[in-house]
Amino acid sequence: MNDLARTIKIFKKNPQFEIQDVLANFSGRAGLELYLPEVRYDALTEFYGLSKNDFREKVAVLANPTALQEEIAPYLINWVTSVDVRAANARKLGDVEPFFQLAAIGVTVTRDNQIVLGVRGGAITPERVQQYASGLYGCAPGGSVTFKPEYKVDPITDTMANEFREELGNFEIKDSKVIGVFEAYRPGPTGIKFVGEIRTDATFKQIQDYNSRANKWEEKLKSDGALRQEIDNTLATMGLPTDAWEHSSLIGILNNRKAIKRILKEESSRFSGIGAGALTIYLLKNFSQ
Secondary structure, X not given: OOOOEEEEEEOOOOOOXXXXXXXXXXXXXXXXXXXXXXXXXXXXXHHHOOOOOOOOOEEEEEOOHHHHHOOOOOEEXXXXXXXXXXXXXXXXXXXXXXXXXXEXXXXXXXXXXXXXXXXXXXXXXXXXHHHHOOOOEEEOOXXXXXXXXXXXXXXXXXXXXXXXXXXXXXOOEEEEEEEEEEEEOOOOOOEEXXXXXXXXXXXXXXXXXXXXXXXXXXXHHHHOOOOHHHHHXXXXXXXXXXXXXXXXXXXXXXXXXXXHHHHHHHOHHHEXXXXXXXXXXXXXXXXXX
């Protein structure tokens, strides 16, 4: 799996996080007056020469990435803005990643002992396959970590719970824990990702049914000219996950060592880096013997 992902660490117990409500310092950052006392999103967008959009939030970043190499260390969480993230993605801040944006990926295990894999959504073009892994296998759920001064559990566990509801459905989460960290390579989003294990009371068929229904309604509403907020509101009213579109379909694999190793080996060309990396972390954590 070295060409898709690199395992960094398997956690023996849930890692500790220390939240610091502090703007991260990075090369090319705008002046403090655009961030404090309140973030001026339009001014930041203009400063970086970006087009305007409605994505406005603080994003969690890891302030001490060297802690990943230590056995025991609290992970210090600072923040940047969604505009800074857009600027970094557009290479407005240079070719080197200016900050360590936190991302969380969950490996979901159903009541009937299936692991949920998703075929990543979106148009399948060479560019989108490389950047977003459209059409390739990924683990569900997953997403970037929104910064909050306080979390119910920790930044990774909270993000996995939120993304689970938005991508898979409002099923009960029986147990959730952070199990490791890996670095993802192309195809798909790159960088260092935290991985969690999620146990749900839902069967795979229930989750798959929600995904199928939500995607069918997504396509219908789009063809009728509905905007994103209208689609989200309609799906939410129907009790369906609003971000099901992130996976055009779901597949289940048996939750055992043989099945996981087989799919990683025999279908490696169908995996994204983030999918292979997360599933490998789960394999090493639970079936290393």
